Amino acid sequence: MNDTTFAVLGTGGIGRRTLEVSQHKDGLTPVAACDRHGVAMDFDGLDVDELLEATEGNIDSGPGTGESDGADASRDDLETDGGAVASSGVKQHGENAGVVASAQARPSEDPIQEIIDRGDAIDAVLLALPNYEHDFIPRVADRFVAGGYAGVLVDVLKRSRVIGMLDERTGAFEDAGITFVCGAGATPGxxxxxxxxxxxxxxxxxxxxxxxxxxxxxxxxxxxxxxxxxxxxxxxxxxxxxxxxxxxxxxxxxxxxxxxxxxxxxxxxxxxxxxxxxxxxxxxxxxxxxxxxxxxxxxxxxxxxxxxxxxxxxxxxxxxxxxxATSMAANVNGPAIGYLKTAVCRNRAGEYGVFGPAELMPGF
Amino acid sequence: MNDTTFAVLGTGGIGRRTLEVSQHKDGLTPVAACDRHGVAMDFDGLDVDELLEATEGNIDSGPGTGESDGADASRDDLETDGGAVASSGVKQHGENAGVVASAQARPSEDPIQEIIDRGDAIDAVLLALPNYEHDFIPRVADRFVAGGYAGVLVDVLKRSRVIGMLDERTGAFEDAGITFVCGAGATPGxxxxxxxxxxxxxxxxxxxxxxxxxxxxxxxxxxxxxxxxxxxxxxxxxxxxxxxxxxxxxxxxxxxxxxxxxxxxxxxxxxxxxxxxxxxxxxxxxxxxxxxxxxxxxxxxxxxxxxxxxxxxxxxxxxxxxxxATSMAANVNGPAIGYLKTAVCRNRAGEYGVFGPAELMPGF
Missing domain, CATH: 3.30.360 (Dihydrodipicolinate Reductase; domain 2)
Structure with missing residues (x-):
């Protein structure tokens, strides 16, 4: 398989572990990672060890969210990103929190847009963001469409309602050349x-x-x-x-x-x-x-x-x-990365729109 | 997924059941089937029911082969195509045996070449041929290369030695634009x-x-x-x-x-x-x-x-x-068809050469 470049939005549990697990996989190069504080980009490949060490304990409570938002957290959030609802443990270096603690990162007013702007060099983007609101992931996808991104987007949610919202965007994804994979984590993925x-x-x-x-x-x-x-x-x-x-x-x-x-x-x-x-x-x-x-x-x-x-x-x-002995956390990232890689293949073959993980199994 | 057209070489157990099982799958159109007696082709889709009924009991002992050849038969032959070594039960209509018993078929001096010649309209070819000799499948693949075929070839063998022979042809497959999947049946597939x-x-x-x-x-x-x-x-x-x-x-x-x-x-x-x-x-x-x-x-x-x-x-x-309760025969065709379909996607994405089934799982 050709080499695949990918970005991770969110440096909580899912994002960090995806970067970690990707180092065990062939042909996968992490080139960007961001959270709401900033962005790290290196198109020769991020230094994952440095980034993980610098951001250890990264948990982002999100702007204005708290326990009350947790009612929307899904099992996948639980299984993959305690950061969705927690509010402590962010490691800070200097005055910057989150990804900016890494020497490879810098603060950004709009880190997601920076990644969209370099989308030509990014085959796939894992949306490992906390679900601040029901439509947060779909709205992030809208930004990728608007920004002219043509590649793969992957989330690890499980909520039917989000799948419905993404389905409504099928035409937009097709026009843009986006292959969206929903629910690629442990369950349902x-x-x-x-x-x-x-x-x-x-x-x-x-x-x-x-x-x-x-x-x-x-x-x-x-x-x-x-x-x-x-x-x-x-x-x-x-x-x-x-x-x-x-x-x-x-x-x-x-x-x-x-x-x-x-x-x-x-x-x-x-x-x-x-x-x-x-x-x-x-x-x-x-x-x-x-x-x-x-x-x-x-x-x-x-x-x-x-x-x-x-x-x-x-x-x-x-x-x-x-x-x-396999925790749910252990069961997220292998499948997510696998589905991401096969979605890149689908995307290169001109298949756009919204896909569930089971649709990405070998044509069964 | 876009519609996939496929041909089956061989109308023994594997070939027949692949045609049968394909009718349970979406987006898969069987357009050609052949054995050494003749060929059936219809690019609007074969009438599978007619073909299966007409060729019921089809078992082809192959030219000049008998029990002694059976030493080369693999478990997959056993599991999927008793025809590899049996020599009885061919249903004959009129003077024609094999696929020619179907109203959709006609005799041919070189049925495989006829399929190669129409290769432009065939996304994938399942090689469900008896293994007359060790290198029979690789030599059939050579004919597809020589005939300018650019698509997917799938076998359901399990022998390491055949995989080695196919590997030697990787360059030729890449130049031709062929994606070859080996061992796509129950085991190893x-x-x-x-x-x-x-x-x-x-x-x-x-x-x-x-x-x-x-x-x-x-x-x-x-x-x-x-x-x-x-x-x-x-x-x-x-x-x-x-x-x-x-x-x-x-x-x-x-x-x-x-x-x-x-x-x-x-x-x-x-x-x-x-x-x-x-x-x-x-x-x-x-x-x-x-x-x-x-x-x-x-x-x-x-x-x-x-x-x-x-x-x-x-x-x-x-x-x-x-x-x-699931016989080995039952465990061949679903996977084989699945791998065939995903190989078509790989082929469209420009991935050529030799692939094992596990390589076609979602990028794991």
């Missing part, structure tokens, strides 16, 4: 990819069951907002009622459940993304899992089960299991 | 793809263990040659000694093992293909399995286990299991 693969024994898929386990003891403090979002998935709540819960009420809900929240048949983008990829109907997909906020060990094994009928009329279930 | 996916939790893969089970009672008569090939993998045999075994000696070997042959640490292309894809070193891959020639039930569950270390220093094993 990794797990729907596994479902697409596991479906290959079958000519007809009857059901896809995605079941996850997350242990979140040490990450709990930084991810209250995500826990709030999870509470919205409990049968007795919805997004609106969860949003109005006070901190104490959230603690009370957690205590009621002895620290272990179980979710059945969650509304989750996996269904839409698997239908888009032609694997099965959205209604045949179920997603559930268990979140344990009092242990770091996974309370249950993350498993993808795909049941279908073979060409010769047999019915079976293929399964994909992640080892309990 | 499906299982190395699963390994590439399962590896995504890890920044360092320590080992990949591929373990297969095949029950071959009903298919045994048509697959003696493949059983011979398997015997070559037993510790007390090699390819040369297995080749010289008489039928009775083969029966004796099977009887000695009570009909169940177990293979540990087989020489198998999976290792080379996973190394090519950057997943791990070839030496870290082990392949084994159990073949039961007295039952159709799988004697063991086909499992891919990938052990590695995460970015945060944990070690774990992710696993992919195929349901015992």
């Amino acid at each position: 990794f797990l729907t990819g596994a479902a697409a693969l596991a479906a290959q024994s079958f000519v007809e898929v009857e059901s896809v069951d995605i079941w996850w386990g997350v242990g979140l003891k040490s990450g709990y403090e930084d991810n209250r907002g995500t826990v709030r979002e999870d509470i919205a998935h409990l049968p007795e709540y919805d997004i609106d009622t969860a949003r109005t819960l006070s901190e104490d009420e959230i603690e009370a809900v957690i205590d009621e459940h002895d620290g272990v929240l179980e979710f059945d048949d969650m509304e989750h983008a996996d269904d839409v993304l698997l239908e888009r990829a032609g694997i099965c109907d959205a209604e045949d997909v179920t997603v559930g899992g268990i979140l344990d906020v009092e242990r770091d060990e996974k309370p249950t094994t993350t498993t993808v089960s795909v049941t279908g009928t073979t060409f010769d009329g047999e019915t079976g279930t293929n399964t994909f299991e992640l080892d309990d | 499906f299982l190395t793809g699963a390994a590439a996916l399962a590896a995504q939790s890890f920044v360092e893969v320590e080992s990949v263990d591929i373990w297969w089970g095949v029950g071959l009672k009903s298919g045994y008569e048509d697959n003696r040659g493949t059983v011979r090939e398997d015997i070559a993998h037993l510790p007390e045999y090699d390819i040369d000694t297995a080749r010289t075994l008489s039928e009775d000696e083969i029966e004796a070997v099977i009887d000695e093992h009570d009909g169940v042959l177990e293979f540990d640490d087989m020489e198998h292309a999976d290792d080379v293909l996973l190394e090519r894809a950057g997943i791990c070193d070839a030496e870290d891959v082990t392949v084994g399995g159990i073949l039961d020639v007295e039952r159709d039930e799988k004697p063991t569950t086909t499992t891919v286990s990938v052990t590695g270390t995460t970015f945060d220093g944990e070690t774990g094993t992710n696993t992919f299991e195929l349901d015992d």
Whole structure:
């Protein structure tokens, strides 16, 4: 594969780990990284070690956001970027915070625009930004369209509503020559990819069951907002009622459940993304899992089960299991980088618009 | 994805099922099928139902080949195309055998050349031909190069030696604009793809263990040659000694093992293909399995286990299991078609040469 240059918007957990993991991959050169404080660019390749060391502990609370914004944080934020809702731990060098702590970076009034302006030399951009608002990622994409960018954009969200907003922009992306990949992280990215693969024994898929386990003891403090979002998935709540819960009420809900929240048949983008990829109907997909906020060990094994009928009329279930020792954080960046790289190939082949991860599996 | 036109060379098990399964996939139009008797072409799309019905039972023993050739048959031949070594069951209509039994086909002195001559309108060609000789597939590829074909060629073999022969042609493929995918069937195709996916939790893969089970009672008569090939993998045999075994000696070997042959640490292309894809070193891959020639039930569950270390220093094993009810035959065509489709994308993006299936997974 030809060499791929990429930029990372956001230097929180996802952004930093993507830079780190990219060093384990061939043919991938990080050329730019930014956060709201500034931008680092080097088209010969960033010095990732220096940048990571300088920005260690980088967590950006975002302008004017706080715990109340956390109600919008998705599981992927939790799994990939505690920075979405936390507000402490930014390492500062001198008077500059965030990426500017790196010797390769400089302050910028508009770091995203600086990256857009150099877009000709950037094959792909990972949007690892905190989700300040529902439409934050789509609006960032609008800026890339307006700036004449023609390449790949990748997010690691999981919310159906964002996918809908991106879909509305399909025409604009096509005109611009942008290939947008949504939800490329652990879930839905990794797990729907596994479902697409596991479906290959079958000519007809009857059901896809995605079941996850997350242990979140040490990450709990930084991810209250995500826990709030999870509470919205409990049968007795919805997004609106969860949003109005006070901190104490959230603690009370957690205590009621002895620290272990179980979710059945969650509304989750996996269904839409698997239908888009032609694997099965959205209604045949179920997603559930268990979140344990009092242990770091996974309370249950993350498993993808795909049941279908073979060409010769047999019915079976293929399964994909992640080892309990692999944290959700560990399951984000490999897939995200993989989807990014294959999206660059699609882009070079002239395929533009919005794609889910499972659509980027080998044409299954 | 844009519509993809494809041709199938060979109307035995693989070729027929690929045509059948392609009807379950979007954006895939079969436009040509041939065997040594003739060719069917329709650039508006073949009538697959008619063709399959007319050629039901098609098994081509090949010119001048017989049981002795079976020593070269690979597991994929077994799993996908009993036709490699069988010599009965060809349905004949009138005086024509093979594909010519279809109303869409006509006899041809050189059916492969006819397809090459129309190559401009064919995005991909699946080489589902019996392996008459070691270099048969590479020589067919040479004909496509010589004929000016610029597109995708896919085989479903598994032999390292063929991959080596194809590698020698990399320059010719690149000059011609050909993207060649080798081993796109159940194994190594499906299982190395699963390994590439399962590896995504890890920044360092320590080992990949591929373990297969095949029950071959009903298919045994048509697959003696493949059983011979398997015997070559037993510790007390090699390819040369297995080749010289008489039928009775083969029966004796099977009887000695009570009909169940177990293979540990087989020489198998999976290792080379996973190394090519950057997943791990070839030496870290082990392949084994159990073949039961007295039952159709799988004697063991086909499992891919990938052990590695995460970015945060944990070690774990992710696993992919195929349901015992999915026959090897059922596990060939979905992956083969998937790899074919993604190879067309690679080809359109200007990526030429030889690729293993795992290299076609999303840039992992």
